[in-house]
Amino acid sequence: MAPPSWADATYQLSPSSLTLEPSGSRSTGSFQVRSTGDEPVAVEIRVTERQMDLNGKETRPDAEDDFVVYPPQILLQPGQVQTVRVTWLGDPTPANELPFRLIAEQLPIALDKPEAEVTTAVVRINALYNFVASLYVTPRGVSSNVVLESASHQNINGQDALVVQFHNQGTAHQLLTGLHLSLTSGTGGQTVTLNPEQLQGVSGENLLAQNQRQFTVPWPAGVPVGPVTATFALQ
Structure with a gap:
């Protein structure tokens, strides 16, 4: 059996990158979660820090105290689109741009269905997909070097x-x-x-x-x- 691919995912997250300002009206932004399957899908949204070592390996400590994510959990019906708002609550005057990850995690759900008589051996694999987006809190006047x-x-x-x-x-x-x-x-x-x-x-x-x-x-x-x-x- 071939492994599942991202084309098999039953939902999508967009955009892949979002930049917020540390204060003012632009300290809030939004992502969209879209159901692309033919069954309901449950998704949890959370934000983590984004720490990167010399080789590019990421460490992602929880950053829930610095953000409000609403709603943090959603249940999408087929074809439904849900907007998720993200608001920065941390330092209003950081010296540098602050990098984070917004992670959408599919949750396992069991829907009540009538039991059917099983006449053959059946193996069903439910793959759960996670999407990871870039999230930056960027004060004005910063630049790379x-x-x-x-x-x-x-x-x-x-x-x-x-x-x-x-x-x-x-x-x-x-x-x-x-x-x-x-x-x-x-x-x-x-x-x-x-x-x-x-x-x-x-x-x-x-x-x-x-x-x-x-x-x-x-x-x-x-x-x-x-x-x-x-x-x-x-x-």
Whole structure:
């Protein structure tokens, strides 16, 4: 049996990203949860912090004290759309943009149905789907400032690899959209520029404010293995 895909999900969450201001009328925003199946679906909405380590792994402590989510639980009939309002209650004057996750979790529900005589063995798998959206509380005047801190060679399991480390020293997140990375050999002087297709797993990634991220890609052809200097551009 093939595993369920996101196309099988019986509801959708939109938008995928929402930005609030820390005070005023724009400290409230809304998401929509839409039923796309032919049976009722129960969904719980909650907000978590979004902490990210050097490798991009997220930790999500609960953030319920900083937000009001209404309604926090919904039961959607087929085709129904429910608006969920999210209001920031935290610091009205944060120094940096604050990143969060809004998570929609499908809950198991049992609807009373007439019992039918079972004449054959039946296996039914009910897959429960979670959707995760980005939620930012962004004060006015913040901006990103991404610097490339290092680029170096590492031998990982016998394979030559390029390890790059970025640091967002700014006060707002930055997507590494359209990343181009230029490498110059420290021995032969050759220069190679890698495009987004060659930087899969790096290009498009998110650097949260005041965060560092480290990425590893195969060592590029055309550059002698060894020390390199690197520059980058976002397009």
